Amino acid sequence: KGFQKSSKKIASFGQKNLDIRVSLKAQSNAEKCKDTLNEALAATTTFLRTNSYSPCCDLCGQNVETGAFRMGGEYYHLCPDCETK
Ligand SMILES: [Zn+2]
Structure with a gap:
């Protein structure tokens, strides 16, 4: 606030x-x-x-470099592992 x-x-x-x-x-x-x-x-x-x-994966929470993705009208920052899944 x-x-x-x-x-x-x-x-x-x-x-x-x-x-x-x-x-x-x-x-x-x-x-x-x-x-x-x-x-x-x-x-x-x-x-x-x-x-x-710090940056982290939206799905698994790993504190690693993420990439931006759009799926189903929502935006996500995903690690390479979750991106592959
Ligand atoms: Zn992940």
Whole structure:
């Protein structure tokens, strides 16, 4: 909640299982939207890294490098083992 309140660009910030979910405040045009996205991404990754979060597989939880996948309309970050399965 402190992080969410510290950013003027982030509307909501939370964790559900292994996912971090970030919603941005609406912007009036494409240029402001781009700036908001860049600022929010930089702030979010800095916050996560300084609070010891690290990438992990959405299915097995292994702390390894993951790849992004879309299945059934949902997005996942999967390790090579789960990607193969
Ligand atoms: Zn996995």
